[in-house]
Amino acid sequence: MNDDHQDHEDFSPEVTEQLEQVAATIGALEDPATALPLDALDADIEVGFDGDKTIFTSVTLGYPCASQQQVWAERVRAACAPVLAGGPLAGSTLNFDLFFDIPRTDVGEVPEPLKAVKHIIAVASGKGGVGKSTTAVNLALALAAEGADVGLLDADIYGPSLPTMLDTEGTRPEVKAGKFFVPVPAQGLQTMSLGYLLTEDTPAVWRGPMASGALNQMLTQTLWGEAVEDGELDYLVVDMPPGTGDIQLTLSQKVALAGAVIVTTPQDLALVDAIKGVEMFRKVSVPVLGIVENMALHTCSKCGHQEPIFGAGGGDKMAADYDTRLLGQLPLAMSIRQQTDGGKPTVAAEPEGAVAALYKQVARAAAAQVWLAADADEGLPEIDME
Numbered sequence: 001m002n003d004d005h006q007d008h009e010d011f012s013p014e015v016t017e018q019l020e021q022v023a024a025t026i027g028a029l030e031d032p033a034t035a036l037p038l039d040a041l042d043a044d045i046e047v048g049f050d051g052d053k054t055i056f057t058s059v060t061l062g063y064p065c066a067s068q069q070q071v072w073a074e075r076v077r078a079a080c081a082p083v084l085a086g087g088p089l090a091g092s093t094l095n096f097d098l099f100f101d102i103p104r105t106d107v108g109e110v111p112e113p114l115k116a117v118k119h120i121i122a123v124a125s126g127k128g129g130v131g132k133s134t135t136a137v138n139l140a141l142a143l144a145a146e147g148a149d150v151g152l153l154d155a156d157i158y159g160p161s162l163p164t165m166l167d168t169e170g171t172r173p174e175v176k177a178g179k180f181f182v183p184v185p186a187q188g189l190q191t192m193s194l195g196y197l198l199t200e201d202t203p204a205v206w207r208g209p210m211a212s213g214a215l216n217q218m219l220t221q222t223l224w225g226e227a228v229e230d231g232e233l234d235y236l237v238v239d240m241p242p243g244t245g246d247i248q249l250t251l252s253q254k255v256a257l258a259g260a261v262i263v264t265t266p267q268d269l270a271l272v273d274a275i276k277g278v279e280m281f282r283k284v285s286v287p288v289l290g291i292v293e294n295m296a297l298h299t300c301s302k303c304g305h306q307e308p309i310f311g312a313g314g315g316d317k318m319a320a321d322y323d324t325r326l327l328g329q330l331p332l333a334m335s336i337r338q339q340t341d342g343g344k345p346t347v348a349a350e351p352e353g354a355v356a357a358l359y360k361q362v363a364r365a366a367a368a369q370v371w372l373a374a375d376a377d378e379g380l381p382e383i384d385m386e
């Protein structure tokens with residue numbers, strides 16, 4: 001506990017004790033993104049008193065959470081109300097601020113441009129067509145909406161879709177010093193895609209080792225922090241090529257990934273492939289941040305009725321069986337397809353909508369796992385306290 005306004009010695013023992021109770025009450029609150037109490041996390045809790053009628057409290061989390069100020073303020077006030085019902089602080093106003101500070105993890109030697117990236121998050125799927133790219137772009141936008149500086153690398157070398165999804169088709173990145181790309185700014189993200197480098201005549205050439213080399217170049221020769229105020233991205237989201245082959249493995253081994261998000265649909269076959277994805281990342285000691293179940297429910301556009309047309313509970317069961325977690329479920333919705341394929345993904349098109357809220361929840365949960373993994377002892381790439 002740390003009070004900004006006066007030292008505790010200035011207060012009576014009764015006031016000090018009550019402030020300590022407030023701090024303990026806040027510390028016992030569960031962080032929804034990790035399902036852990038704040039006391040079990042490296043969260044900073046501050047409690048202060050102006051000596052008159054105002055108590056100042058704040059919580060600092062290690063993941064972006066700008067949309068959660070109001071929700072947390074209400075929870076803190078409700079939890080502290082009984083503590084402040086009597087005693088010398090009864091009748092005080094309780095102020096609350098939610099902050100975040102995304103810590104950097106030391107990942108050892110990395111190529112110079114990647115030093116401008118705090119955390120690289122891979123978005124992967126065991127099979128194609130499950131909505132990996134849609135999830136990656138909306139996850140990146142959601143992290144940015146929650147207050148982080150975010151980059152997005154389209155590593156889907158066989159079918160780069162980022163330029164379509166972010167309406168940047170035909171854009172070519174600026175080149176600096178003859179070998180560095182400047183990321184293309186799009187809808188608040190710093191982006192790079194092979195789609196920016198290919199012309200109509202080139203696609204057939206980009207296969208196998210060449211494609212893999214191009215991917216490596218885009219990753220390590222892009223000046224990721226160039227256009228960001230403090231010269232540093234909090235997260236670089238990498239939309240991985242579908243599947244679990246050599247390219248995926250090489251990429252996972254080559255850069256220090258903070259973690260991987262696995263996208264699946266609830267169909268049995270997709271789940272089997274998603275398990276391969278989980279196993280591949282585990283093999284190379286990359287923490288699996290969790291599973292996103294896409295197209296989980298179909299909402300009837302006429303009556304609003306929701307149905308699990310591909311089956312229910314698959315992602316949840318798989319998460320439990322493979323000792324990871326379900327980060328969230330996205331509905332099968334016409335709006336997601338239309339908006340994303342139309343150049344304005346849902347989180348940008350309807351930032352306050354229900355689907356954007358789901359993507360933001362996934363973003364907070366994934367980023368919180370990055371925070372937990374970064375916080376774990378060296379040699380323990382992932383902690384799982386569920």
Ligand SMILES: Nc1ncnc2c1ncn2[C@@H]1O[C@H](COP(=O)(O)OP(=O)(O)OP(=O)(O)O)[C@@H](O)[C@H]1O
Pocket residue numbers: 125127128129130131132133134135156159161242294295330331332333334336337338340341
């Ligand atoms: N939740 C959803 N509801 C409706 N349509 C969706 C949803 N998620 C993705 N789609 C649509 O499904 C199609 C495939 O999505 P996407 O390109 O993101 O998949 P992918 O797994 O990245 O595919 P690939 O492996 O081929 O690159 C797109 O047209 C996309 O708009």
